Amino acid sequence: MADYNAMEMMICSAARELEDGSTVGVGTGAPCAAAMLAQKTGSSNLTIMFEAGGIAPQLPEMPISVGDSRTTWKAVMASGMCEIMETACRGMLDYTFLGGAQIDMYGNLNSTRIGDDHQKPKVRFPGSGGANDFGSFAWRMMVMTPQDAKRFVERVSYITTPGWLEGGDSRAKSGLPLNAGPYKIITNMAVMDFEPESKRMRIISINHGYSEKDVLDNCGFELLKAPRIIETSPPTDEELRILRDEVDPLKLVIGR
Amino acid sequence: MADYNAMEMMICSAARELEDGSTVGVGTGAPCAAAMLAQKTGSSNLTIMFEAGGIAPQLPEMPISVGDSRTTWKAVMASGMCEIMETACRGMLDYTFLGGAQIDMYGNLNSTRIGDDHQKPKVRFPGSGGANDFGSFAWRMMVMTPQDAKRFVERVSYITTPGWLEGGDSRAKSGLPLNAGPYKIITNMAVMDFEPESKRMRIISINHGYSEKDVLDNCGFELLKAPRIIETSPPTDEELRILRDEVDPLKLVIGR
Amino acid sequence: MEVLEQGIGKLFTDPDADKAREFFRKKSRRMENKLMTLKDAIAKYVHDGDYLAIGGFGAIRTPIAACHEIVRQRRKKLAFCGHTSTHDFQILAAGKCFDRVDIAYIVGLEARGLSTVARKYMESGEVEVTEWTNYCLSARMKAAAMGVSFVPIRNIMGTDTFKYSGAKKIKCPFTGQYYVLMPALYPDVSVIHVHEADVYGNSRIRGITISDLDLARASKRLIITAERIVSTETFRNEPTYTSIPFYLADAVCEVPFGSYPGNMPYEYFSDEEHFNEWLQTEKDPEAFEQFLEKNIYSCETHFDYIRKNGGIEKMWELRAKELMVDNNAK
C-alpha cells in the first residue's frame, strides 16, 4: 500500500464523493484540492464554483483566495456573489465543503466565536463568510476536518452554519430549503454520514490505521454506527500521483 | 411669429421643462423628440434613459422602438429593464413622459382597455408596458397629448398608470413612492399642472391661437384654473430650426 | 404575513421555490454538446400547455425564427409571458398558440401601430389574462432567478393594474411602508436569441439585455438561438463577458439572422417594410392566411423565410443600416 498522510487520505476520500456531471462550491485549500483531483480522476465534467464569482475555471494552481485570479483562469464565466449564491439557492449546486472551529452531532458548524458575550467574545473567528449560504443552499454539504474531541462537540456553542439543526425534521421545519443538508464528514480517522431519521452523525467507514475506538475517543459526543462499517478505501497510487504532481505540486495543502 | 404645427408646439413646450443636469425616461415619438431638442437648446447635460436599457445615448435619429439600436448609439451604458426601473425607483429619475387612451382630472392614465369585461374587453390596448413603472417612480411625470373631451375624461375607466389617484393625499397613502407624481400635461391647446392640495388638473398657460373656452370645451371634466393663466411661449425660430433640421429631419414625429 | 389587498388575476405558474429546486436538482449540469436544429429544439422542449417566455424586446434581439417554428409546429394552449412583447406576440397570436397571458405589453408594435389580429384575439374572450407591468414581470423573473418565491416592489399600488394582477400588498416590517409582492415566475420554457454561443450553451449578448439575464436563470428549460456558434475558448479567454453560463441551457441552435425582421444590435436593423406588410395584411383575413402560409407554414427553415423576403441582399442592406454606414456589399 502506498505511503500517504492524513491530508492526502481526506482529499482522496472527498474527491470520490464528487459525482461526474455535478457542481461543487469550494473554498481554498483541501476542498479545492479535492475538486481538482476529482476532475482528473473520473469526474472530468465536474463544475467548480467559487463564492466570489468564478465559474468552471481550469485551475492552473491552488488559489490563495476564493476570489483571486486563479479562480477565473480559463473560466466560462466571471460573475459575482449573487450569481453564485442564487444559483445555489435555485437548486443548481450539488455539493459544498465547509469547515469550522466546532462541529456537533447534527453537523452544525461554528466559525464565529467562543465565549458567551457576543459583543466581547473570548475568541473571535471570521464568521460565516459564505459558509452559511452554501450550507443552506447546496444539496449536500460536506466537511473535511481533523478529528478531535475539542472540535467534535455535543452542541456547538454558536451555530454559524446550519447542519441538521436539532436533528429529526427540525431543519425541514426551519424554513431552509427542503431536502438539503449535511452529507458526509471526512476526517483523518473516518468517514461519517447522518442517520436518516434522527439526523445524528454516524460512522460509515474507518480509515486504515485507525480503530473504532480511536474514532469514538476523538469525538466529544456519542457517534452512531452504520449497520455495516467498512474500511475507507485508501488512496490509490494513481490518485496520489495526480494529487502530488498535478494538483498540489507545491505541497501547499498536502504538505501540512 | 414663426409658423408651426401643434406637434411642434407641444414638443417645444415639453423640451423647456427638462432641466439641465437631470434625467428623463422617454418612449419613442414626441417625448424622445422633446428630450433631444432639450439637449440641443440649453440642457446639454440631460441624460436620456430608455426602459429597455439604453443610458445616455447620442441619438443619431429617432428610434422606432425604446429598445432598438439607436437607443444605445454612443451610449454610456447598454443595461436592462431592472437597471433602468430600479434606478428610477431609487429616486434617480427626474422626469418621464407618458401617454394613454384616456387621462382624468388627477392625471391617471388608461392604456389597457375600454369595456367592463376584463377578460373580454371592447377594445384592448397594449397595457402598461413600462408606463406604470416610470409613472410610479419618476419624480415628475408629464403627458404630451392632443386634447379632446373623449380623451380627457372625469374618471378613466381603468387606471393603468397612477396619477394622483383620487386626489388629495390618496397617492401618498397608497404606498407609491412619496412626493412623486404627475407634473405637467402638455396639449395642443394648453399646459396644465395640478393644484397642490386637491391634486386636480388646472390650466396654467394657453397656447397661442386657442381660448380658455377651447380648452374647457375640449375637456371632459371641470378644469381648475391657476391664479394667473398666461400664454404659452410659442416655439422660437431657433427651436424650430433645430427640431426640424437636427431632431426630426424625416418628419417622423412633427409630420403627423 | 398579513395580506392587506390582493389582485384578482390568476397565477399561471407556481412560485414555489422548493418545487423549482426539485426540478433544477435534476436538470443536467454536464458540459455536453447541445447543438440541434431549431425544429428539434422546439419539438423537444416546447410542449402544448407550457408556460412560455420569449427573450429580447419584442422586435429587438427576439428569437423570431423560434416564434415561427412554434406556430409551424402548431403548439396550442400555451401560457405566454407578455413582457415587452411586440412582434413575437403578433406571431404567436396569429397561430393562436396561447390561451393565457401575463400582460405587460401586448398587441402593439410601439411606434409602428397595433396588430389587428392580435387585438381581435385578445378581445375574443378566448384568452385568460392577468395584468402586470414590464418591470413587474422583470421582478417576477428576478425572484425566480434568486431562487425565492417573491420580491417586493413599489409600483402599481392604487391602480387597476394591481387589481387585475396576481400581486399582494403588505407592510414592510422594517419601515411600515407598503409594498407589493411579485410572485416568482419560473417559465416552463424560454427562448433567448444571442450573438454568440458555444455548443454547450455558454452565451454572449451585446447591447441591452432587457430582462434576459434573469429570464435565462428563472427558466426551467432554456433554448438558445445564436447568430453564430463560436468556440468555447472564446468564453474561456474572456469570462467577464459571458451572459449565460452553459448549465442554464438545454438546447443550442445556430440561427443566423434569427431575429429578422427584427433588429439585432450590432448585426442588422429591423426590416420596416416587412413589418408594415404584416400590419397591413392583417386587416384582410384571407390575405393574411396566405401571408402566413407563405412566410411560416410553407417554410422549412428561417432561411426559407429570408429568401422569400429579400434574401441575403436584404440582410446586408439591413446590416449597413444597423451600422449606419454606406452599403458596400454587392
Added chain:
Amino acid sequence: MEVLEQGIGKLFTDPDADKAREFFRKKSRRMENKLMTLKDAIAKYVHDGDYLAIGGFGAIRTPIAACHEIVRQRRKKLAFCGHTSTHDFQILAAGKCFDRVDIAYIVGLEARGLSTVARKYMESGEVEVTEWTNYCLSARMKAAAMGVSFVPIRNIMGTDTFKYSGAKKIKCPFTGQYYVLMPALYPDVSVIHVHEADVYGNSRIRGITISDLDLARASKRLIITAERIVSTETFRNEPTYTSIPFYLADAVCEVPFGSYPGNMPYEYFSDEEHFNEWLQTEKDPEAFEQFLEKNIYSCETHFDYIRKNGGIEKMWELRAKELMVDNNAK
C-alpha cells in the same frame, strides 16, 4: 406583515426607501469632471461616523490605497460593512477607524491566516457587531440597489447567525414557506476600485464583480479609484461593458496599483511576502506601530507605499505572476 422571529442585532443604517429617495433626488446626475486626488476624495466624502463599505473581495480588486488614506486621515467611529473583508478590514482595524461592524467575514485573510490586531480589536468589546453572511450582505445591497427596503432570502434560519442578525422571519403569502427578510443597506459612502474609469465616473470592471454592481447602486456617495483613466469614447464605443454609469459616482481618482498588495485581476497578482510581513509584524505591538508609521502614516501617496515595498520592479514581477508569463521586464 407578521414577524415570526427576529434577530437581536442592531441595524447601523436606515433601510427606509423613501428617505433614500430623498437623498438620491438631490444627488447630481451631471456628467461633469469628478477627477480629484484620493486625499481630497476621502477628505470630502468620508466623514467620522459614516457607514462605510469597501468594494472587491478583501484582497482582490480592493481599494487598498483608499483604506490607507482613511487610516491616514484618522477617520473614527465609522460603521463598517464586513462583507468579504480581509486585508481591508485588517487595515481599518489597525487604525481603529470603526466601532460598529456588520459582520459576514472579518479578521481572517483566508488561506493566509488570521490578523492578530483585528482579532484583538474585535475581542475588546469596543466594537458593536451584528451578524450576517456574505450573501446576506449582498442581498441587503441588492435591496437598496432595487430601491426597496428589504428582499427575502432562504438562508440563516434556525441558526445563531439569524439570532444575532437584524433580519426578520416571515411566511410567504403565496406559498406559506418561511423566508428571512434582509433590510436594505444604503451605505453613506463606498469606495470601489476598477480597471478603467473616465473623468465622469463611468467605470469598467474585468473579472469577477463580487457585490460591487449592487454596492455602487446602493451607496449614497461613491468614490471610484481606477487603475487607469480612459476616454469617455472607450465607454461610448462599447456600452455593453460599462459596469458603473457616471451618475453613481461622486469622485474619480486615478490610483495605479491601487489594489496593491492585493490582487488586481488581469493586472497584478497579490504580494504574498508583504501580506506575510503584515501578519507577522502584527504579533509585536511596537514593531507593528513602526510598520504602520512606515507604510501608512509617513506616506503621502500610494506610490510612496509602493516605493518602500519593492517599487516598480515589484509591480512588474507581480504582473508577470498574474499573467503566468516569464518576467521580461528589466
